[in-house]
Amino acid sequence: MQRSIKLYLIIIVSIFSNSIIFSQSKKPNVIVFIADDFGYGSTNIYGAQEALIKTPNVNKLAKEGVKFTNAYTTGSVCTPTRYALMTGQYSWRTKLKKGVVNMNDPALIDVKRKTLPKYMQSLGYKTAMVGKWHLGFKEKKFNNLLGNIYPAPTDYGLDYSFALPNNLDDGHKVYIENNKIYGLRSDKISPYGKSFYGKQYKGYDAPQRVTEQVTNDLTSKSIEWMKSLDKDQPFFLYYAAAAVHHPIVPSPQMRGKSNAGAYGDFIQDIDRSLGDLIAFLEERGLRENTIIIFASDNGGDIPRKKNLVMPENFAINKGLQINGNYKGDKHTIWDGGFRIPFIVNHPKKIGEDKTSNVTVSTIDIYDFLADYIGNNKGLDFEDAPDSYSFKKALLKPNKFYERPPLVHRDAQGRKAIRFEGWKFIEEKNKDTKRKMNAEMLFSLTKDKKESTNLAKTETAVVIKAKDYLSKVIVKSSKEIWKNN
Numbered sequence: 142m143q144r145s146i147k148l149y150l151i152i153i154v155s156i157f158s159n160s161i162i163f164s165q166s167k168k169p170n171v172i173v174f175i176a177d178d179f180g181y182g183s184t185n186i187y188g189a190q191e192a193l194i195k196t197p198n199v200n201k202l203a204k205e206g207v208k209f210t211n212a213y214t215t216g217s218v219c220t221p222t223r224y225a226l227m228t229g230q231y232s233w234r235t236k237l238k239k240g241v242v243n244m245n246d247p248a249l250i251d252v253k254r255k256t257l258p259k260y261m262q263s264l265g266y267k268t269a270m271v272g273k274w275h276l277g278f279k280e281k282k283f284n285n286l287l288g289n290i291y292p293a294p295t296d297y298g299l300d301y302s303f304a305l306p307n308n309l310d311d312g313h314k315v316y317i318e319n320n321k322i323y324g325l326r327s328d329k330i331s332p333y334g335k336s337f338y339g340k341q342y343k344g345y346d347a348p349q350r351v352t353e354q355v356t357n358d359l360t361s362k363s364i365e366w367m368k369s370l371d372k373d374q375p376f377f378l379y380y381a382a383a384a385v386h387h388p389i390v391p392s393p394q395m396r397g398k399s400n401a402g403a404y405g406d407f408i409q410d411i412d413r414s415l416g417d418l419i420a421f422l423e424e425r426g427l428r429e430n431t432i433i434i435f436a437s438d439n440g441g442d443i444p445r446k447k448n449l450v451m452p453e454n455f456a457i458n459k460g461l462q463i464n465g466n467y468k469g470d471k472h473t474i475w476d477g478g479f480r481i482p483f484i485v486n487h488p489k490k491i492g493e494d495k496t497s498n499v500t501v502s503t504i505d506i507y508d509f510l511a512d513y514i515g516n517n518k519g520l521d522f523e524d525a526p527d528s529y530s531f532k533k534a535l536l537k538p539n540k541f542y543e544r545p546p547l548v549h550r551d552a553q554g555r556k557a558i559r560f561e562g563w564k565f566i567e568e569k570n571k572d573t574k575r576k577m578n579a580e581m582l583f584s585l586t587k588d589k590k591e592s593t594n595l596a597k598t599e600t601a602v603v604i605k606a607k608d609y610l611s612k613v614i615v616k617s618s619k620e621i622w623k624n625n
């Protein structure tokens with residue numbers, strides 16, 4: 142009897158020492174840093190030559206953490222990825238089947254959902270979102286954002302938000318702080334100019350955003366918020382950078398700093414803002430107890446026009462492979478639109494200088510944090526139905542980990558499914574005879590550039606892919622594929 146109690150105790154102790162259990166006071170802070178339109182190859186650690194750009198802060202983050210080389214977004218445009226990050230659910234399960242949330246569109250997330258920030262609150266966290274929201278406001282399509290906005294980001298479990306409503310160049314031209322226009326002086330609306338797309342600005346009587354100051358504004362608002370918290374208060378910050386989405390306008394102090402023109406400077410601006418957040422954590426003694434996840438919302442945007450005046454083309458012409466050596470870019474169904482840099486860093490807790498080639502996605506951040514910090518306490522299947530924790534891949538890199546099938550969707554709403562070494566792309570516009578509209582199948586192990594369509598020869602794989610796609614459209618991923 143005595144012996145069996147002893148054995149029991151040994152088992153208990155070994156279980157606890159093998160898993161990370163965070164007590165209330167030691168719960169790690171979390172910063173999810175999502176750069177905008179930031180391609181796979183846009184940092185040194187993912188292949189960019191130092192002669193062109195320098196990204197020391199991202200490099201260091203990877204060297205002290207885990208760098209994923211097979212990380213993907215669920216959308217090749219902004220909104221689907223951001224929706225999935227907040228909810229752990231594919232955006233095409235909502236009414237948004239293609240494109241993105243437009244300037245006057247209502248809120249996409251159902252306020253009843255247990256979002257990632259709400260889940261973090263349930264663990265005792267203070268939560269904030271600073272930067273690009275792009276998930277809509279209010280219950281219905283609106284004419285303006287005057288008055289109290291409902292729903293606003295703060296209705297999704299965010300204690301604080303300082304939001305760029307849609308994009309760096311959106312026509313709102315103001316920030317939304319919590320549920321109001323930041324600094325609003327009166328209800329007068331006076332459109333006064335043209336935006337990048339030729340639309341008029343809204344003309345709210347509030348401080349207008351200065352485009353080249355946005356990165357500085359977001360960094361300082363984030364630091365201000367973190368500073369306002371008690372040092373022992375665990376926090377979750379979703380830092381949604383506005384760079385490197387066009388217009389390509391690096392902060393004034395970054396101009397001319399890279400050897401790849403304004404686009405290179407803008408990339409370095411992202412790296413600098415990450416560095417500023419890290420410097421703050423270090424000063425405050427919080428660095429070691431903070432998890433930082435660095436990723437992007439979709440691949441880099443390569444202009445269709447090849448003229449060299451475009452900063453992106455100037456950088457590409459210099460030899461910068463914005464999206465690495467992959468096909469396509471933002472908006473497209475090709476991997477260049479989905480493959481992103483993805484770094485997970487938690488000093489001394491998660492392996493240093495490791496590279497992982499397992500498939501992970503930004504949609505998995507929710508389930509990972511719930512698993513890593515909360516031991517899945519209080520999380521039901523329907524809360525993050527398409528999200529899978531990759532904790533095992535981080536903490537036990539030698540153990541086999543294979544993510545269940547992952548669905549991508551492009552700007553037009555066309556879907557692709559990535560599974561068991563294959564990528565299947567569904568047929569588009571049945572009536573057209575364009576080769577690119579046919580269904581396509583690529584081997585992910587032999588054909589990383591998606592050049593040889595095997596749909597006609599690998600018929601059994603195509604049948605399986607279609608079966609998977611048709612199932613996942615009606616049922617949640619977790620109903621079909623349990624966590625492995």
Ligand SMILES: [Ca+2]
Pocket residue numbers: 177178218219386438439
């Ligand atoms: Ca984007």
